[in-house]
Amino acid sequence: MALYKERGEPIRRLIRQTAAQTDRPFGINLIPEVSGHAAEREQLLAALSELPRSGFVTTSGLQDRDFADLVRRAQRCQVVQIGTPDDATAALEIGAGALVLQGSEAGGHHLGRIASRDLLSEVRTRHAQAVLAVAGGIATGIDLAAAIVAGADGAIAGTAFIPAHESRAHPDLKARVLSADADDTVITSASTSAGPTVGIGCFGTPRPRQAIANRLISSRRPWWKVVGYPCPGTAQRCPLLVLKADRSDG
Ligand SMILES: Cc1cc2nc3c(=O)[nH]c(=O)nc-3n(C[C@H](O)[C@H](O)[C@H](O)COP(=O)(O)O)c2cc1C
Numbered sequence: 008m009a010l011y012k013e014r015g016e017p018i019r020r021l022i023r024q025t026a027a028q029t030d031r032p033f034g035i036n037l038i039p040e041v042s043g044h045a046a047e048r049e050q051l052l053a054a055l056s057e058l059p060r061s062g063f064v065t066t067s068g069l070q071d072r073d074f075a076d077l078v079r080r081a082q083r084c085q086v087v088q089i090g091t092p093d094d095a096t097a098a099l100e101i102g103a104g105a106l107v108l109q110g111s112e113a114g115g116h117h118l119g120r121i122a123s124r125d126l127l128s129e130v131r132t133r134h135a136q137a138v139l140a141v142a143g144g145i146a147t148g149i150d151l152a153a154a155i156v157a158g159a160d161g162a163i164a165g166t167a168f169i170p171a172h173e174s175r176a177h178p179d180l181k182a183r184v185l186s187a188d189a190d191d192t193v194i195t196s197a198s199t200s201a202g203p204t205v206g207i208g209c210f211g212t213p214r215p216r217q218a219i220a221n222r223l224i225s226s227r228r229p230w231w232k233v234v235g236y237p238c239p240g241t242a243q244r245c246p247l248l249v250l251k252a253d254r255s256d257g
Pocket residue numbers: 009011036037038066067088109112113114115116142143144145163164165166167
């Protein structure tokens with residue numbers, strides 16, 4: 008459950024609603040770099056107050072020690088997504104129970120620059136007993152099987168779920184993802200550089216992301232100056248973002 012910039016009661020309500028619908032374990036997801044330290048702590052405390060015992064806490068990027076201590080004291084598993092071997096080691100040292108190794112094939116913002124296979128090889132060599140999942144370009148059972156043969160314990164997928172019936176992505180984006188092939192994406196910083204300066208907020212460090220190439224990206228103008236990022240506060244503007252990103256030349 009991506010909590011992104013949600014706070015307090017909405018977080019507690021979302022978790023209660025989810026827990027009422029399933030007995031299976033589910034996790035909440037936070038992005039330390041997006042929330043900032045104080046807000047992230049508040050998000051975490053709200054989540055932990057409702058998260059079932061079987062629930063787990065995931066982060067996109069390295070968690071800090073205070074965060075890790077809170078999760079450990081609450082006896083929930085921490086699943087940390089990282090993009091470099093050093094961050095893998097740091098995450099395990101401060102309490103991660105499992106790692107997601109994000110390779111440069113991944114959709115969305117990137118945590119590193121290494122292909123998932125190389126990252127897996129390095130981290131597996133360093134941490135033979137760690138629970139490791141890979142992320143990046145996983146779309147089929149064959150991809151999952153290949154990851155396991157290469158030494159992973161599992162894999163996660165993101166982009167593959169964008170067109171899913173349950174996904175709230177704009178229909179135009181779903182169609183674009185379905186029609187795209189491997190040559191259609193680029194790794195770009197076009198959408199990350201100006202976040203905080205326009206009050207929408209994103210990653211503290213400009214992080215490259217993988218996106219389907221379009222005229223806006225090619226123009227190298229930051230998306231932030233055109234529309235908001237799809238988060239709860241800008242949810243109604245997501246179709247606009249998609250339209251701008253897919254059709255506008257800025
Ligand atoms: C549209 C989109 C949004 C994402 N949002 C998040 C997020 O909120 N939190 C997170 O931990 N990872 C997020 N990710 C990254 C995924 O966790 C994962 O690294 C990535 O999707 C794996 O690569 P794939 O898209 O090729 O399957 C996002 C990815 C995409 C494509």
